[in-house]
Amino acid sequence: MCLGIPGEVIDIVDRSEHLATVAVNGVHRTISARLLAEDPVRVGDWVLVHVGFAMSKIDQREAELTLDQIRKLGKPYEEEMDAFMDTEIV
């Protein structure tokens, strides 16, 4: 449960509620960007996602390298993606 998975911000859903859509490995889900309120996320930013929250901004190259490594974890990565696909935050 402590994995942080890189995702790309592809839409700002609700600015006042700090909700954004991210793409993680092709899967699009809404997450909260409230924890980055002091440096608001924009479309095109890459963030580290943990339990439905953007925890930190990271650069794109870093995001790709991290995702590549996380994929190699195998089962923990698959479980995290399964859980991420189930999320229905609105």
Add this chain to the structure above:
Amino acid sequence: MRFVDEFRDPAAARRLLAAIDAEADRLGRSLHFMEVCGGHTHTIYRHGLERLLPDSVDFVHGPGCPVCVIPMGRVDDAVWLAGQPGVIFTTFGDMMRVPGTAGSLLQAQAAGADVRFVYSPLDALKVARDNPDREVVFFAVGFETTSPSTAVTLARAEAAGVRNFSVFCNHVLITPPLRAILDADQVAIDGFIGPGHVATVVGARHFDFIPREYGLPIVVTGFEPLDILQAVGMLLDQHAGGRREVENQYARVVRDAGNPAALALMGEVFEVRETFEWRGLGAIPRSGYAVAPRYARFDAEVRFDMPGVRVADPPACECDRVLTGQIKPWQCRVFGTACTPEIPIGTCMVSPEGACAAYYNFGRLA
């Protein structure tokens, strides 16, 4: 070196390993580095790092697995909550299989309780909004990496006037168990591989007390095998140079001051408990968060007349000594026999971040 080929930069890993070998040789003594976080433990076994490093460098597994440190009594309380009439009990998947005295949440679910696993506390809040005639409880666990997400969720619940949602708060702080382990002085520790994702919230500076009060180096570290090798190199360099400081290997993600917005929210929504019970470490003063009085109507411990179960951990289980670095997973008397990931006795065998599960799945096979 087959594992090294999987690193993000195998050539850099080989150079680092050569440098580590040379430095460890020069230092000429055994050094024991505690990796605080269960995510690090997983990486160490997954990639066989113990075998890549010289014999004189040893990893000591730390207490930073949030599922592992929850005592059995709190699991029993969770199962009790899940069994209350009208309750939908929501939890991260990792907690489903942790055994309580009378079974796990998974078994409670099989027996008819409405237990649902969620990816995020915000999903639990959505379950509450979708089921206004039910009481929805979220089993909040985790260190400072995860507690801000619960804080945001409660702030949203309050703003939206949700009346049927509460959390069973088991959030814990990372500093108190580290102090407890250092103060107990039962394990040789020559430095720390610091928890990268906790540090995104609390900041690298949060760990200043380790060099200042305990005279030990700490390197805040990322979760890839190359990150951990780099951290080992940095710890050896500190020893070689007679330095004792906080260094940040994970600067691509972690800031010195952490995440002030997250810390402010946690300050608003939580208060530090006078004491909290840990598996393996017992009661540690000021080591856990409770929901603050202002948010009391979202606190399951206030909302329900909870039994507040306190039970001893299973006697056969040696999670206590694994969690404090006193023994390695395979030295536990039930490891791999009575206790396996399929039928776990202790929490360290349940979570993928637990030292026992990580060693069972990877370490012993390599």
